Amino acid sequence: MNTASAADGFDRLPVIDVRALTDAASSAAARKAVATQIGAACRESGFFYAVGHGVDAGLQARLEDLSRRFFALPLEEKLAIRMALGGRAWRGYFPVGGELTSGRPDRKEGLYLGAELGPEHPLVRAGTPLHGANLFPREPVGLRGAVLEYMAALTRLSHAIMSGIALSLELAEDYFIARYTSDPLVLFRIFNYPPGDSTAEDGHPIWGVGEHTDYGMLTLLKQDDAGGLQVKSRQGGQVRWVEAPPVPGSFVCNIGDMLDRMTRGIYRSTPHRVQNRAGRDRLSWPFFFDPGWTAAVRPIDSPALAGAAADDASERWDRQSVHAFQGTYGDYLLGKVGKVFPDLKTEVL
Numbered sequence: 001m002n003t004a005s006a007a008d009g010f011d012r013l014p015v016i017d018v019r020a021l022t023d024a025a026s027s028a029a030a031r032k033a034v035a036t037q038i039g040a041a042c043r044e045s046g047f048f049y050a051v052g053h054g055v056d057a058g059l060q061a062r063l064e065d066l067s068r069r070f071f072a073l074p075l076e077e078k079l080a081i082r083m084a085l086g087g088r089a090w091r092g093y094f095p096v097g098g099e100l101t102s103g104r105p106d107r108k109e110g111l112y113l114g115a116e117l118g119p120e121h122p123l124v125r126a127g128t129p130l131h132g133a134n135l136f137p138r139e140p141v142g143l144r145g146a147v148l149e150y151m152a153a154l155t156r157l158s159h160a161i162m163s164g165i166a167l168s169l170e171l172a173e174d175y176f177i178a179r180y181t182s183d184p185l186v187l188f189r190i191f192n193y194p195p196g197d198s199t200a201e202d203g204h205p206i207w208g209v210g211e212h213t214d215y216g217m218l219t220l221l222k223q224d225d226a227g228g229l230q231v232k233s234r235q236g237g238q239v240r241w242v243e244a245p246p247v248p249g250s251f252v253c254n255i256g257d258m259l260d261r262m263t264r265g266i267y268r269s270t271p272h273r274v275q276n277r278a279g280r281d282r283l284s285w286p287f288f289f290d291p292g293w294t295a296a297v298r299p300i301d302s303p304a305l306a307g308a309a310a311d312d313a314s315e316r317w318d319r320q321s322v323h324a325f326q327g328t329y330g331d332y333l334l335g336k337v338g339k340v341f342p343d344l345k346t347e348v349l
């Protein structure tokens with residue numbers, strides 16, 4: 001077993017071919033070999049690039065083209081589907097400066113999306129936040145279809161990668177689906193980070209998205225060729241921001257707070273941030289694959305996780321421990337989302 005841990009720091013993110021996990025005909029040995037690489041990455045940095053994932057390149061090119069066409073629309077047209085109109089489902093468009101990470105406005109605009117659920121879905125009927133129908137723009141035609149197809153493909157891929165994470169922890173491959181993700185919470189965003197100065201007038205740096213960890217289980221990020229994603233490495237008392245440059249045909253995979261919690265911090269949800277220094281728009285498509293809303297997330301009992309990892313609440317971006325909180329994943333997520341969209345929280349919830 002690889003015994004690397006985040007305390008050792010890291011200087012690059014590994015590229016892992018996950019084909020054996022997506023191919024039902026692959027051998028147990030081939031699946032285990034991929035799982036071992038994933039386990040090492042989760043212990044070291046919580047980040048890796050997935051290649052060999054099988055998500056159609058044509059679908060991705062279509063999604064990218066349609067996303068660029070959406071952001072190129074006049075602001076009023078984009079505001080026709082602003083988030084305030086999405087109600088409790090928390091969907092729609094937000095303009096540059098509309099989201100706060102680490103307490104300061106991000107330099108990005110975006111479209112909040114998620115699993116498309118009709119009014120008859122039990123969680124929608126119950127008025128559950130973050131569940132419901134998407135707000136799709138009238139233009140460009142085709143964005144709706146591409147988004148729905150892409151979310152379906154990434155949901156399949158997420159189940160496959162989670163089976164590898166289970167194997168890496170010496171658990172049955174269906175460990176997560178049996179407990180947390182038979183009805184996962186699926187959220188998807190399309191971001192545009194416009195170019196601009198990297199320092200504000202008051203001397204503070206301006207981030208596309210400020211330092212944060214992801215809240216849920218697994219994030220699969222598609223990014224264009226602009227670059228600008230950075231991952232926090234810590235060695236002794238030293239912090240180093242490691243670039244996660246675009247790798248063609250890959251997704252950046254990183255684990256979120258819930259997997260950190262389940263593994264008592266041995267698999268790390270690592271802080272990351274974005275600054276667009278490319279001098280042109282940067283687009284990204286983060287897909288979040290999370291436990292069901294009502295799931296109570298519990299530590300995993302596995303010999304692979306022997307030995308306690310230190311709680312790192314004092315080091316985390318929002319000083320909140322992922323290990324101490326009580327309640328469901330939904331409770332945890334609402335607490336986080338309320339911080340990044342304070343006005344919307346008061347209006348909608």
Ligand SMILES: O=C(O)CCC(=O)C(=O)O
Pocket residue numbers: 189191209214221223229272273274284285286
């Ligand atoms: O746009 C990116 O590259 C990262 C976005 C991100 O970290 C997030 O949405 O959680």
Ligand SMILES: [Fe+2]
Pocket residue numbers: 212213214272
């Ligand atoms: Fe993130």
